[in-house]
Amino acid sequence: MFEGQPKGLYALALANTGERFGYYTMLAIFTLFLQAKFGFTATVTSNIFAGFLALVYFLPVVGGILADKFGFGKMVTLGIVVMFVGYICLAIPTGNNALGISAMIGSLFLIALGTGLFKGNLQVMVGNLYDDPKYSAKRDTAFSIFYMAINIGALFAPTAAEKITDWYMKSHNFVYNGDIPALAHQYLDGTLSGEAMQKFVSLASLQGVGTDTASLTGFANDYINVLSESYHMGFAVACVSLIVSMLIYVLGRKTFKHADVNNSSKQASGSEEAAVHTQELTPAETKSRVIALCLVFAVVIFFWMAFHQNGLTLTFFARDYTAATATGFTRIGFDVWNLVLIAIMVYALFSLFQSKKTKGRVISAFVLGAALAILYNNYNSMDEVINILPQKFQQFNPFFVVALTPVSMAVFSYLASKGKEPSAPRKIGIGMFIAAVGFMIMVWGSLGLPVPDDLASTTTDYRVTPNLLISTYLVLTFAELFLSPMGISFVSKVAPPKYKGLMMGGWFAATAVGNYLVSIIGMLWGGLPLWVLWGILVALCVISAVFIFSIMKKLEKVC
Numbered sequence: 001m002f003e004g005q006p007k008g009l010y011a012l013a014l015a016n017t018g019e020r021f022g023y024y025t026m027l028a029i030f031t032l033f034l035q036a037k038f039g040f041t042a043t044v045t046s047n048i049f050a051g052f053l054a055l056v057y058f059l060p061v062v063g064g065i066l067a068d069k070f071g072f073g074k075m076v077t078l079g080i081v082v083m084f085v086g087y088i089c090l091a092i093p094t095g096n097n098a099l100g101i102s103a104m105i106g107s108l109f110l111i112a113l114g115t116g117l118f119k120g121n122l123q124v125m126v127g128n129l130y131d132d133p134k135y136s137a138k139r140d141t142a143f144s145i146f147y148m149a150i151n152i153g154a155l156f157a158p159t160a161a162e163k164i165t166d167w168y169m170k171s172h173n174f175v176y177n178g179d180i181p182a183l184a185h186q187y188l189d190g191t192l193s194g195e196a197m198q199k200f201v202s203l204a205s206l207q208g209v210g211t212d213t214a215s216l217t218g219f220a221n222d223y224i225n226v227l228s229e230s231y232h233m234g235f236a237v238a239c240v241s242l243i244v245s246m247l248i249y250v251l252g253r254k255t256f257k258h259a260d261v262n263n264s265s266k267q268a269s270g271s272e273e274a275a276v277h278t279q280e281l282t283p284a285e286t287k288s289r290v291i292a293l294c295l296v297f298a299v300v301i302f303f304w305m306a307f308h309q310n311g312l313t314l315t316f317f318a319r320d321y322t323a324a325t326a327t328g329f330t331r332i333g334f335d336v337w338n339l340v341l342i343a344i345m346v347y348a349l350f351s352l353f354q355s356k357k358t359k360g361r362v363i364s365a366f367v368l369g370a371a372l373a374i375l376y377n378n379y380n381s382m383d384e385v386i387n388i389l390p391q392k393f394q395q396f397n398p399f400f401v402v403a404l405t406p407v408s409m410a411v412f413s414y415l416a417s418k419g420k421e422p423s424a425p426r427k428i429g430i431g432m433f434i435a436a437v438g439f440m441i442m443v444w445g446s447l448g449l450p451v452p453d454d455l456a457s458t459t460t461d462y463r464v465t466p467n468l469l470i471s472t473y474l475v476l477t478f479a480e481l482f483l484s485p486m487g488i489s490f491v492s493k494v495a496p497p498k499y500k501g502l503m504m505g506g507w508f509a510a511t512a513v514g515n516y517l518v519s520i521i522g523m524l525w526g527g528l529p530l531w532v533l534w535g536i537l538v539a540l541c542v543i544s545a546v547f548i549f550s551i552m553k554k555l556e557k558v559c
Helices: 007-038 042-070 072-091 098-129 136-171 180-189 194-206 213-251 263-269 272-277 283-311 313-320 328-334 336-354 358-381 390-417 424-446 452-457 467-494 497-524 530-550 552-557
Strands: 325-327 385-387
Touching (some): 007 072, 007 136, 007 213, 007 313, 042 098, 042 283, 042 497, 072 098, 072 213, 098 136, 098 497, 136 213, 136 336, 136 390, 194 213, 194 452, 283 313, 283 390, 283 424, 283 497, 313 390, 313 452, 313 467, 325 328, 328 336, 328 358, 328 390, 336 358, 336 390, 424 467, 424 530, 497 530
């Protein structure tokens, strides 16, 4: 898996790990922040969230066009700087008035712009490393490693966000409860009555607050302000992670400097090496490749529409419908270090069977045994009941990516040895079917649950086991491993040389459209049964999978 890869891969991957850690720390709490601080409805929150994600994934088109003209490395460096400024602005506490909203939107634009300059161009440089015939056969493996590095950063992000929120709330003598922010805003607006008022008074009393009007008003204001400030502190984490990312990028530059070259500079150099590595295409071949890529882009729109519900409706579901505590074996997954140990065990197990020397097998066995012993000790020392913040669920997807990447690569390697490995487009189609299965789990688990609009007045115990969301994230991760790294590799491989930056930007533009469509499910969140919402996503994933298999011959022709 790691053997024979160019050193530049690891420098670029680690630089991306730092940036993604900050981004996913912010994203883990972003929708919670919007509703807690500003009291936005699900519809408004969904539009802001989807609009931001759309910009994050659309602006790489602009970044790709600029990089094709000025160079990939320059755009990556500029992107880090712009993102840093955006995160600093977002981390500064502001009021929840119009000025605060404007400052937040301006910060989001800077973050999206910086990401657009950074993200796609970094991945193009990874692809450029494999234009060398010596490494070309390792392209798919390289993007799986690169994708795994992204998710290592994402794995620790929810825990960082949770720890900061938990610490800051406790320092102000509050305990987080996901039901309080919405009720507090309604109380201050004068729209709370009946059973919802009783629920708010009960929750306030559990926080040590009196039941008189003055006490409740003060509590509502203080709770909203303290929780909002804790989220601002969480956003500041991204600033630190970007400094680390920049240091890795600068210090490791010598290992990938040769990949920081666009088609114009290759032609200008006139070197023999450039001539070997740059493939000349006829206009017809160029057109065929661009059409094939656009067809793939059209399909992945609906995957991202479904997948990025993790930061929106699946987070709403975690907050409003999922048990806020975990017991038994389920507890093990809510400590990020336990997940790290499990991932280490997976890699040690693979190394144990793949090592060609006795020394390697002995070391692997030792690491496996040590990780298992530490995990066993950690599990036995955990509290019998642990509290869960809703953002914590977002660590399961990156964990599954990290842990399952060697499994997927081993399966694909075995199939390749038998001459049966699916092509990249075929993997994408399979991934869409798997995504449909993931949301079928949510359909099944949501049957009989009250609609969101009725939650404030619902007093019966309706919360489901955390294992429902964990299972969903597991299946969606399988879909992601079939689709995302393979899609990026496909673009890197098929894109005409003079349009590489633009085509990688096109991949992100398709992702942007999908991310904006995320808001549709969020806007429907309210009066519809939950199983209907998840059923819409199931239908879209199935239709997309059928479409991509119907054009498979056209896609595989350009591979």
